[in-house]
Amino acid sequence: MAGANGGKQMKPYRSPWMNEELDALRTTARRFYETEVAPYAVKWRQQGKIDRAVWRKAGELGLLCMGISEDHGGRGGTLAHEVVMIEEQARIADTSFPFVPGSCGGPYGLLRQGSDEQVKRWMPKLASGEHFIAACITEPSGGSDVRSLRASAKRDGEEYVINGSKTFITMASQADLAMVMARDSETNELVSFMVEVAGSPGFKLGRRLEKVGQHGIDTHEVFLDDLRVPAWNAMRGREKSFAAGEITGFNRERVVIACSAVACAERAVELAVDYTKQRKMFNQTEWDFQNTRIKLAECATEARIGRVFIDSLISRILAGEVIDGAESAMAKTWCTEMQNRVVDQCLQFFGGYGYMMEYPIAQLFVDARVQKIYGGANEGLKGVIAKAL
């Protein structure tokens, strides 16, 4: 039976947007994940949260807020820098280090909605890793349907008083800043308020939520109980001052999630190819079974096709083009569904071992499911695509 030997190598694929500077960043990121994250994976999973010091280390290495300009307190890099970080995180099958919400999500919310003064005040410590920012948008009664949010903010002199409840809050117990969305009870418009957690007794933690996967990330309910915020902290948007080529927050988040989906799928295929080629059974290797080869060829194809699609979007964004909502929705829905299919198929080849959390494929599996939900549920995003047809 034809085995792996004598196979014709496929040309190595390199993303068209990669360059030498990004190669150097990749080396730094790989070392960071291998020495500062991977060794603590089991501990963090068991305690249900990271050690806060790792965030500071990432900041010291210049790995946070890379796509935000230096004028705004960021590192002055591009989306490509962030993508490299995400790819390297997928390589060690990690989700505990909250890179996407903490460096690709929250800081861009601040950039998008804060005034220059507000950005100047809060961004530098996000980039240095001294502070972590949590986004508090989702409520028990409404996730993707942002317009139904009910938390209220009432003006009282030089302060707003906020009441309501929030859920699925990433890193709530470890965040220094929280961007809380609430409805101004006078104007009925939705406003983001920056909460400095340490001085805010009204920002109360509820239960730590137990999740299907991503066990090393702290996820909490939060109660806003007469939470007092200085009126100065209200952020009412500055979309108009966006530089050309900047993409809106949700678009950016969707592209980033799609990147992590593709990177995880690629990793799953690598793991399964390596494993099946050495796993002996029935006097041959598992790879020698035709079913193994055909299934993994299918998985590799889908991962590659997702990769080319996402790279085309990244290249366009880097060239200053604005990606529209339907395109980012295509990337997010398709890549996350592909990730779940591919990771599930790859796990199968590990048999019982694939069900044991010590195997990275098991980690990839439980961590994948939520990718089809957050960042806009895939069903909601398909509605966005349909509107564009």
Place this chain on the structure above:
Amino acid sequence: MKPYRSPWMTEELDALRATARRFFEKEVAAHDQRWRQNGKIDREVWRKAGELGLLCMGIPEEFGGHGVSFAHEVVVVEEQSRVADTALPYVPGSCGGPYMLLKNGTREQTLRWMPKLVSGEHFIAVCVTEPGGGSDVAGIRSKARREGDEYVINGSKTFVTMGSQADLAIVAARTGGPGKDGMSMFMVEVAKSPGFQLGRRLEKVGQHAIDTHEVFLEELRVPAENLLGGVEGRAFAGAMTGFHRERLVIAASSISTAERAVELAVEYTKQRKMFNQTLWDFQNTRIKLAECATEARIGRVFLDSLISRVLADDPLDEATAAMAKWWCSEKQNRIIDECLQFFGGYGYMMEYPIAKLFVDARVQKIYGGANEALKGIIAKSL
């Protein structure tokens, strides 16, 4: 959504697109039903395509071709999908056979046979597949023996596209022992070759207007100078180089037909009234069509990335071409099936283009290398 334009498109290709569109609407779509009923095209249409310069576009000018890029052929394939046509045998006759001659013939042979393929005066059929072996090309059993200045070929071939209307036929036969190295290719000039005998016209699931025949080779006499490349034993590698290009073309036609199916379904559901609203107003319709549009776009971007590589002289490896062919043809079938559903009973009627797209699609997963075999090629590279 922002309109998508393939990164390799140019103004020159826009002009070609306009020409191709007019050609397919006037010279092809108008005759579609009759050709389907006849089970073959009017041979004259091929000549017209040649006169318009639509054939053999990527063949170098020194061999009588038009010396333009692969992108030109893709544009024609896309425009053919737009009218949901498969009758004009463009892919086998202009993207397949001529390249097999180009890659395998000597300079003299190519100069002798190519110009009339370009002008559309001649059509070339490829006779490789046999009743006992399709994707397993190395297993063919037809035999060619040398007799003086001739080869005498015996055997049988099947699934021969345009078998009854071809002027030239490339025939693969065994000149040596078993396996890859014992195979050679011959150019048969059909009119002069009584040993080239047609068997049954095969009735197919779809692509009803393309003539597909069994062919029997009975003491078929071919001048020795018609041995392609002038050396025995080269057929296997030669056949494979042709397949390589063919796979990308099949992927291109897969994507363009899938895109067309989505367009047809979006248009239809937005105007189709039912239960006091339109079919589009049902959420299921919108979600399903959003999924179809997404997969068609993702296939398109992948395909375009490969076309751009070919145009930049970055040759595709076999595994990457295999990825494009199996994935795109599988998506084509899934998307068209999903889109047909929205047409209800009308989608089952051949007068609706979606019905033609459906029956014509199935074989895309089979020819050009069965998808299962292609996955084997990919696995070898992992």
